Structures are given as structure tokens and as C-alpha cells.
Amino acid sequence: MQLRRRIEAPARIDGGLSLSFEQRSRSRLRARLDDGREVGILLPRGERLRDGDLLADEQGEVIQIRAAAEPISCAEADDPLLLMRAAYHLGNRHVALQIEPGRLCWLHDHVLDAMVSGLGLSVSAVQAPFEPEAGAYGGAAIGHKHGHGHGHGHEHQDGHEHEHTDGNGAVGHGDGSRSWHKQESPVDHGQRR
Numbered sequence: 001m002q003l004r005r006r007i008e009a010p011a012r013i014d015g016g017l018s019l020s021f022e023q024r025s026r027s028r029l030r031a032r033l034d035d036g037r038e039v040g041i042l043l044p045r046g047e048r049l050r051d052g053d054l055l056a057d058e059q060g061e062v063i064q065i066r067a068a069a070e071p072i073s074c075a076e077a078d079d080p081l082l083l084m085r086a087a088y089h090l091g092n093r094h095v096a097l098q099i100e101p102g103r104l105c106w107l108h109d110h111v112l113d114a115m116v117s118g119l120g121l122s123v124s125a126v127q128a129p130f131e132p133e134a135g136a137y138g139g140a141a142i143g144h145k146h147g148h149g150h151g152h153g154h155e156h157q158d159g160h161e162h163e164h165t166d167g168n169g170a171v172g173h174g175d176g177s178r179s180w181h182k183q184e185s186p187v188d189h190g191q192r193r
Helices: 080-092 110-118
Strands: 005-007 015-019 028-032 038-042 054-056 062-067 069-076 098-100 103-107 122-129 143-145 155-157 162-164 170-173 178-180
Touching (some): 015 028
Parallel strands (some): 015 062
Antiparallel strands (some): 005 054, 170 178
């Protein structure tokens, strides 16, 4: 079975497919339906599946996507300013973030847990579905690569594609907007301008 298209409101749902966040972020994937049948997902590049999305194959069989439980970390605080500070620091690291009233969640990472705890928030590791914000730039794609002009490349998980356009960290986004990232000095990478 190959699932190639999204649909809105089917007359029936023929099966379910539980996927982790990383799996839902891929447009090409082999998996097993919850009933054990093998399936291939072939969607346009850059599309991300969300919990509850519906996909169909050429014969009209409809499969509902479910966000699988996975290891995540959640920070809770009654103080909105404290939550905003944590969201700011996590955002600076391009962390995919699930935002709920009084709570922030991210894929479990002990380094991030320690950072957020150090800000004064209570952090707990749980097993739960992870459904982060889609992002401010359309948000369908999560992983992307930078094409840096200063000699190194790295990946982030933040929902938009962009390239650094000058040596000062200016970034041009596909939607015409610009933002800035703190860039390392060329000396940090053994290079000179």
C-alpha cells in the first residue's frame, strides 16, 4: 500500500498509523500500520504529518495518522515570564517545541533539561505524543540545512528553510522576510576573511 495524498473528511477510516515526530517529519517513509500491514508514505517533500491527518492510497483506503508516544521532557511553571524565558532559550537552539498553557515540551534531551532546570523550571521526563508548533514560516517542513558562507554547515529543527546571506548573520527566508542569527567568528573555525 502506498499513501500518496491527504484527504479531508472520509466516509470511513480503514486503519491507523502511529508515528514518532521524526517519522511524521519525513515525506518518504516505510512503516507498518497499527494492524501490521506494510505501508509506504510518498508525499511531496517538505510536508509534515500531524496527529489526526488522513492519507489515502490509489484504491481509496483511508489511514489516520496518530502521534506515537515517545520520550519527551516537559517544563511547567505558574510564572508566565519564566515560561517565556525558557521558550526563548529553547528557540535560540532551534528546538521543536510543544507549547501548552503553563507548560513547554520538547524531545527528551538531558542537556536541554539541565538548561531549563537552571532557569528555575520544574522539568520531568515523560512518555507521550509530541506535537510541536508548526513554525512561523508555514511550518510544514521541520528539518533544514544552512548553507553557511563561513565554512561549516549544520542542521536545525525549526520549520523553515533559509540561507545566511552575509557575514553578519543576516538570513533571507523563502517568504521574503529576514532575521539574524549569532554566527561564530571565522577564527572559531580556523578560517580568515
